[in-house]
Amino acid sequence: MSSTPRPLTLVTGGSQGIGAATAVHLAGLGHDVVVGYHSSASEAGAVVAAAQALGVRAVAVRADVADPAGVDALFDAAAELGPVTGLVANAGLTAHLGDLADTPVEVVRQVLDVNLLGVVLCARRAAQVMSRRRGGVGGAIVTVSSGAATLGSPHEYVHYAAAKAGVDALTMGLAKELADDGVRVNAVAPGLVRTGIHAGAGDAGRLDRVVARVPMGRAGEPDEIAPAIAWLLGPEASYCTGAVLRVAGGL
Template identity: 60%
Template sequence: MSRLTLVTGGTRGIGAAIALRLAADGHDLVLGYARDDRAAEEARLAAEDAGARCAVVRADLTDPDGVDRLFAAAAEHGHLTGVVNNAGATLHIGPLAETPPGIVAATIDLNLTAALLVARAAARALGTSYGGPGGVLVNISSGAATLGAPGEYVQYAAAKAGVDALTHGLAQEVAADGVRVVGVAPGIVRTTIHADAGDPGRTDRVGPRVPLGRVGEPSEVADAVGWLMSDEASYVTGTTLRVAGGR
């Protein structure tokens, strides 16, 4: 059976690396993105160069209608067999007491509420009782979910802890519906997420403190996602794989 996978936040950073890995594994792709049209076009061309059919769809996942539109657009390309629930951002770096309430709300909205809505849509798109073919949902969490990220982004860590609970609970709900639900929790990874939040030097500062002595690369997270979506992981569900260099 051909594989068609939707990757949210699939055109930059870890999401773009996941897209490339899945393209190499024979997946056709639909990549969701928020606003960077240039990055979306570059990601599409890279996936096609790797052998995939690839479409990009601009959608605001903090709007329930945006989630519906993204999945409707994906369905135009066939039956989804996989979803990577990757879109997220820290948005801010600083102690919780100094984080504006609007930033706290926006962080939860993007990293947890939107992730829940994407997971809900994935269960309906993939589940056999809804006419889907079965498949795999991968939720991208964070090592911060267990470390707490004190002094940096406690609200982001709390949202990602919710994503871990989502993975564990939803996996049990949909196991009989032909759907595996798994998670990947990256540690500090070399992407623009840190600069986007106002701390471009974070990777250089934190990397040496990781037990393996360096930051991770997006491709290393993508390799974990590729394995979890493969038949080699057919007995893996309800768990989150940590890719964090020992932290």
């Protein structure tokens, strides 16, 4: 019987959409999972139950990723299960659709805080606890970027696109910074995916309205993004760091 402990992966924004699909997929691969969430306690509980049904340990932790104290609390709760070996920095929102000139400043700030600052803070904490130079066991970080980072998303959410471009830069820079510390850092950049993020921005019908842009002719599903994230976390991607893997149907 192997004495190697199971991977322990923390997934932010893990109660819905890509985060939920990823947490359950990782559980199926034998990861213990920590499901970070902001407000959807019942949905986070359902993800935990689905993960536990696959034979792993799973807990839900409420945290605001844009708050350093919240990030520390999230990682502290994860540490109670053992050394954190993986982070999926997935929490995000668009919050509003429209031209930047018509987007309220408070919305711009919220989007930047969650989609960029939140990823920076979570990646920073992960670097502290995973780095072998700092006493950690090594591991992998996967940030969830977006195809918007290179497309710009004019007339929809250029501030969100700018935040995601920042996530790409963080990914590449941190990968080089942690390369000697036993920590790989990569990103997955989804395109149009059937999640609640569109309804959260006030336009539940957006996906069907713009799906014609996708060369493959359809939106993606969260279950199609999760395996890409899992691959980047796993040993098969051992020589992959600093990459941004686009999973966007050709968009």
